[in-house]
Amino acid sequence: MKNYTLKVENNNPAKSTAVFLKGLLENKVIDALFVQQTANGVEVHTLVKDPEAVGDANPLAPISLQNAARIVADLTSRGLKEKVGVVLRSCEVRALVELVKLQQAKLDNLIIIGVDCLGTYDPAQYRELVKAGKLKPQEWAVSAAGGQTEVDGVNVRRSCLICDHITAEHAQIHIGWVGMNASSELLVEVDDELAGEIEKVGLPAGGDKTKRNELINNLLQSRAAEKEKTIAQYSERFNSMDKLMEELAACLKCSNCRQACPICFCRECVFLSPTFQHEADKYLKWAERKGRIEMPTDTVLFHLTRANHMGESCVGCGQCESACPSNIPVGMLFQVMSKRIQDLFEYVPGRDIEEPLPLTTYKEDELEPRH
Amino acid sequence: MSVPEQKMDSEFEPKIVGIFCNWCSYTGADLAGTSRIQYPPNIRIVRVMCTGSVDPMYLVRPLLEGADGVLVSGCHPGDCHYGTGNYKARRKIAMVKEVLKQFGIEEDRLWFRFISASEGNKIGETVSDMVKKLKELGPNPLAKKWQT
Numbered sequence: 296m297k298n299y300t301l302k303v304e305n306n307n308p309a310k311s312t313a314v315f316l317k318g319l320l321e322n323k324v325i326d327a328l329f330v331q332q333t334a335n336g337v338e339v340h341t342l343v344k345d346p347e348a349v350g351d352a353n354p355l356a357p358i359s360l361q362n363a364a365r366i367v368a369d370l371t372s373r374g375l376k377e378k379v380g381v382v383l384r385s386c387e388v389r390a391l392v393e394l395v396k397l398q399q400a401k402l403d404n405l406i407i408i409g410v411d412c413l414g415t416y417d418p419a420q421y422r423e424l425v426k427a428g429k430l431k432p433q434e435w436a437v438s439a440a441g442g443q444t445e446v447d448g449v450n451v452r453r454s455c456l457i458c459d460h461i462t463a464e465h466a467q468i469h470i471g472w473v474g475m476n477a478s479s480e481l482l483v484e485v486d487d488e489l490a491g492e493i494e495k496v497g498l499p500a501g502g503d504k505t506k507r508n509e510l511i512n513n514l515l516q517s518r519a520a521e522k523e524k525t526i527a528q529y530s531e532r533f534n535s536m537d538k539l540m541e542e543l544a545a546c547l548k549c550s551n552c553r554q555a556c557p558i559c560f561c562r563e564c565v566f567l568s569p570t571f572q573h574e575a576d577k578y579l580k581w582a583e584r585k586g587r588i589e590m591p592t593d594t595v596l597f598h599l600t601r602a603n604h605m606g607e608s609c610v611g612c613g614q615c616e617s618a619c620p621s622n623i624p625v626g627m628l629f630q631v632m633s634k635r636i637q638d639l640f641e642y643v644p645g646r647d648i649e650e651p652l653p654l655t656t657y658k659e660d661e662l663e664p665r666h
Numbered sequence: 667m668s669v670p671e672q673k674m675d676s677e678f679e680p681k682i683v684g685i686f687c688n689w690c691s692y693t694g695a696d697l698a699g700t701s702r703i704q705y706p707p708n709i710r711i712v713r714v715m716c717t718g719s720v721d722p723m724y725l726v727r728p729l730l731e732g733a734d735g736v737l738v739s740g741c742h743p744g745d746c747h748y749g750t751g752n753y754k755a756r757r758k759i760a761m762v763k764e765v766l767k768q769f770g771i772e773e774d775r776l777w778f779r780f781i782s783a784s785e786g787n788k789i790g791e792t793v794s795d796m797v798k799k800l801k802e803l804g805p806n807p808l809a810k811k812w813q814t
Contacts, residue, residue, distance in 0.1 A: 533768065533769065534768065534769065534770060535769055535770040536770060536771065536808060536811070538769075539769050540811065540813040540814070543813075544813065565721075565723065581731075584732075585732075585810065585811075585812045586812065587812045588812050589812055589813045589814075592814075593727075593730075593814070594813070595813065595814045596723065596726060596727055596730055596814065599726050599730075599765060600721075600722060600723040600726060602765055603722035603723070603726070603758075603761060603762060603765060604722070606761070606765070631768060635764040635765065635767075635768060636761050636764055636765070639760060639761065639764050640757070640761075653757060653761075654754060654757055654758060654761070655754075657750060657754055657756070657757055658753075659743060659753070661756075662756050663756075663760075663778075664756075664778065664779060664780060665743075666742065666743065666780060
């Protein structure tokens with residue numbers, strides 16, 4: 296990686312980032328760009344061809360309406376003919392790596408442009424903060440560069456507070472602001488192979504990363520500790536079927552958590568398929584056996600099945616939890632279950648693109664039974 | 667006047683859902699039958715083409731609906747008709763057990779075994795052992811829960 300400095304003017308790192316991204320398009324480093332842009336007080340994902348149309352880009356804003364890995368998977372699954380730069384956070388890159396392994400996405404012709412992330416807000420809370428002028432998305436990188444994410448008593452989502460990833464992995468270009476003096480400069484790191492092309496954009500070579508690295512290490516350590524604590528706490532909260540059923544009582548089986556999950560990629564979920572469409576007689580028979588059954592049926596089964604389907608690849612982005620209309624802590628529930636699964640196979644989703652998915656491989660001598 | 671027959675022995679009889687692969691264990695169960703091997707009638711066997719093809723959902727649902735145990739059985743290592751399905755089933759079942767353990771469901775309610783087509787006796791022994799173990803564990807408390 297080669298380091299460059301991206302100068303910031305008028306306390307507006309978002310603007311400088313947009314200008315840099317525009318430069319990538321103008322100089323044909325990329326043919327198209329996938330990036331979050333501000334539209335009516337919230338940052339939405341856009342696909343840009345015209346360099347003049349990146350003016351509202353702000354991938355640094357602490358909002359993520361969805362895990363963009365899903366969109367990138369849709370964009371790339373049938374092959375990309377043009378070189379597309381995709382601006383992603385860590386959880387999105389890690390989910391993308393998992394989707395590549397699940398054969399839902401391809402990395403060909405893709406240039407991953409990573410950005411630092413200290414977490415994203417719940418969309419509703421974010422919009423209120425922005426509307427009230429308490430959070431300025433353009434200046435977020437300046438105010439949060441020291442690690443401070445709380446604004447007006449509101450903090451980023453629970454899953455983000457315990458996320459032990461700040462920089463985006465596997466990025467060919469990375470824009471860093473955490474631990475930087477973001478009102479005057481950002482750090483751009485570029486893959487050696489791409490460095491020649493980036494010179495065309497005209498960035499001066501980068502400076503000192505010591506302060507940044509120190510802060511990031513400290514933050515990662517405290518977040519990892521917080522993560523361990525929180526997962527232990529929720530593991531206790533969900534340590535019996537009775538407690539699980541209690542927590543899931545408010546589940547209306549809307550499938551929002553599945554829809555928001557970057558890993559749950561099935562076009563038709565088995566729970567929406569004819570497998571779960573029964574004759575009335577069947578429901579009545581079940582009701583007779585237990586005296587009563589909850590309708591719709593199989594709520595607990597839905598969540599446990601989902602955990603078994605995506606647990607090995609869960610990156611802990613917490614989008615499921617944000618999507619839940621009943622405010623059930625599903626993100627924590629899934630993290631509790633996926634931690635057990637990932638620990639069992641010593642697998643870390645998103646870590647290595649070459650590492651096979653645990654359920655697609657095996658060792659002869661492992662687990663029980665042996666013969 | 668005839669009196670309706672009444673079951674005097676009220677000992678708990680566990681219900682086991684068996685998921686047996688077509689090539690080895692199901693044929694093994696056939697052999698157990700034709701060899702007149704005696705074993706408890708507590709198991710209902712479902713034949714599948716390969717244990718590797720069984721989605722975790724089908725292991726979890728019987729337990730949530732009140733079966734006392736699930737016995738999955740496939741070919742011996744190296745003998746899978748499809749190459750490696752049994753190894754992958756072993757991983758899948760280890761994963762399901764981890765999830766079940768989180769919620770306090772005894773992992774001994776889910777068994778995975780390798781039983782070949784020639785091991786009718788092993789079918790009998792395995793089912794007998796499992797019935798014994800499940801009697802120790804007692805009935806699955808989820809049988810009475812209506813919020814599953």
